[in-house]
Amino acid sequence: MTKFWKYDFDIAKYTKAIEANPDNYGAYSNRGIAYQKKGQYSLSLADFTKAIELNPDFDMAYINRGNAYQEIGEYDLSITDFNKAIELNPQNGMAYNNRGFTFILMGKHDEAERDIKKSLELSPNNIYTLNSMAELYAAKNDSAEACRWLKKAIEKGYNNWSYIKTSKTYDNIRNSPCFMEIISKQSL
Numbered sequence: 001m002t003k004f005w006k007y008d009f010d011i012a013k014y015t016k017a018i019e020a021n022p023d024n025y026g027a028y029s030n031r032g033i034a035y036q037k038k039g040q041y042s043l044s045l046a047d048f049t050k051a052i053e054l055n056p057d058f059d060m061a062y063i064n065r066g067n068a069y070q071e072i073g074e075y076d077l078s079i080t081d082f083n084k085a086i087e088l089n090p091q092n093g094m095a096y097n098n099r100g101f102t103f104i105l106m107g108k109h110d111e112a113e114r115d116i117k118k119s120l121e122l123s124p125n126n127i128y129t130l131n132s133m134a135e136l137y138a139a140k141n142d143s144a145e146a147c148r149w150l151k152k153a154i155e156k157g158y159n160n161w162s163y164i165k166t167s168k169t170y171d172n173i174r175n176s177p178c179f180m181e182i183i184s185k186q187s188l
Helices: 005-020 025-037 041-054 059-071 075-088 093-106 109-122 127-139 143-155 161-166 168-173 177-186
Strands: none
Touching: 005 025, 025 041, 025 059, 041 059, 059 075, 059 093, 075 093, 093 109, 093 127, 109 127, 127 143, 127 168, 143 168, 143 177, 161 177, 168 177
């Protein structure tokens, strides 16, 4: 069994839901997430686009498609989708966080900080946003602040150690004493 078996199951389940109701925009979006997790970006983008065609006010489909664009390096298209999600639902902290993370990848740190702070304002204990703030400071080469935010994220429950250990966003601080201390505590 490959590591993608669960996503294959999800794809089959949502395909059946779409066959039963071709206007089920949620099923398209959910199947798109499964395709994305398998790295099948053209299929995921097609499903997110179909979900948007069926329900142009579905902010989560824009976020999902923005995430897929982000993963393939299409940052401008990603920003466009996050902008639309924010326009549709200005209280969706995930849209701000994900747009902020895209800005980090683009090297636009001021824009990233503005968005991540807005996401924290909407949801102060969101572990993914706390981690994004850590990644922002890592990108700015501020290891002390990056570690402070990363510790907050971990204290609140963030535990994606594989991501922390391998994400390029932490490369600038990977050899800093505070980062190495955080990593070493995980392996205890």
